[in-house]
Amino acid sequence: MKITVLGSGTSHGVPFIACDCAVCTSTDPKDKRTRPSILIDLEPRTSNREPRFVLVDTTPDLRQQCLANHVTRVDAVLFTHAHADHITGFDDIRRFSQIQQMAMPCYGSEDMLNDLRRMFDYVFKPPKQQGGGLPQVTLTAVDAPFTLGGARIVPVPLLHGILPVLGYRVGSFAYLTDVSTIPETSWPLLDGVTTVVIDALRRRPHSTHFNIDQALDAVARIGATRAYFTHITHDLGHAGTSATLPPGVELSYDGLVIDVQ
Ligand SMILES: [Zn+2]
Ligand SMILES: [Zn+2]
Numbered sequence: 477m478k479i480t481v482l483g484s485g486t487s488h489g490v491p492f493i494a495c496d497c498a499v500c501t502s503t504d505p506k507d508k509r510t511r512p513s514i515l516i517d518l519e520p521r522t523s524n525r526e527p528r529f530v531l532v533d534t535t536p537d538l539r540q541q542c543l544a545n546h547v548t549r550v551d552a553v554l555f556t557h558a559h560a561d562h563i564t565g566f567d568d569i570r571r572f573s574q575i576q577q578m579a580m581p582c583y584g585s586e587d588m589l590n591d592l593r594r595m596f597d598y599v600f601k602p603p604k605q606q607g608g609g610l611p612q613v614t615l616t617a618v619d620a621p622f623t624l625g626g627a628r629i630v631p632v633p634l635l636h637g638i639l640p641v642l643g644y645r646v647g648s649f650a651y652l653t654d655v656s657t658i659p660e661t662s663w664p665l666l667d668g669v670t671t672v673v674i675d676a677l678r679r680r681p682h683s684t685h686f687n688i689d690q691a692l693d694a695v696a697r698i699g700a701t702r703a704y705f706t707h708i709t710h711d712l713g714h715a716g717t718s719a720t721l722p723p724g725v726e727l728s729y730d731g732l733v734i735d736v737q
């Protein structure tokens with residue numbers, strides 16, 4: 477399995493609009509962060525596993541992320557929650573439906589999918605006119621493990637402030653973004669996870685996101701040997717922050733590819 481971090485930034489992206497701080501003006505490409513998303517390639521060694529490419533969230537930067545990372549196929553979309561930084565690229569799914577001649581299977585919690593239907597109501601209502609291209613999608617509510625391309629996908633309930641959101645586990649890998657609390661009942665779902673991409677907004681505490689210390693505690697309790705922080709704000713420069721992290725823990729960056737056995 478191969479994970480591509482399409483976006484590693486917080487909801488604003490980095491640089492922020494109209495900010496001249498050291499990170500926002502940095503020339504290090506790893507300090508340029510689009511909104512948070514990953515692409516999971518379930519089977520890079522052969523091309524016959526289908527579905528194969530699983531996108532997590534459709535950020536406002538989805539189009540640029542696909543262009544930058546040469547994403548030419550998406551077979552399914554998993555949604556974590558319906559905040560703008562995770563869903564407002566939803567319309568760009570059209571391109572993959574078009575190429576692949578299929579309705580895109582989308583998965584999320586029932587509440588999240590209801591928010592999606594409300595926010596993108598033109599997609600789900602009968603068309604008012606011909607010729608306006610609409611995303612072709614199927615929505616499936618998930619609250620228990622399910623199978624995609626032979627892989628077991630485990631939704632992991634998390635709390636983002638008081639908002640219930642979903643992380644996802646695939647094999648020994650877990651993606652846990654927009655989390656400030658991992659509920660006790662979710663810890664067993666993370667047993668045996670060795671590689672994690674996890675929310676770590678900044679050093680200071682925040683009401684709806686892990687900060688670095690909380691993310692480090694979670695990584696230790698999970699027992700992951702490799703951890704990559706995401707949803708990073710402009711407080712954290714890549715090089716300077718990376719130098720302070722313990723072995724096995726890194727800041728992720730846009731375009732990072734992680735091999736998971
Ligand atoms: Zn977010
Ligand atoms: Zn800044």
Ligand SMILES: [Zn+2]
Pocket residue numbers: 557559636654
């Ligand atoms: Zn959020």
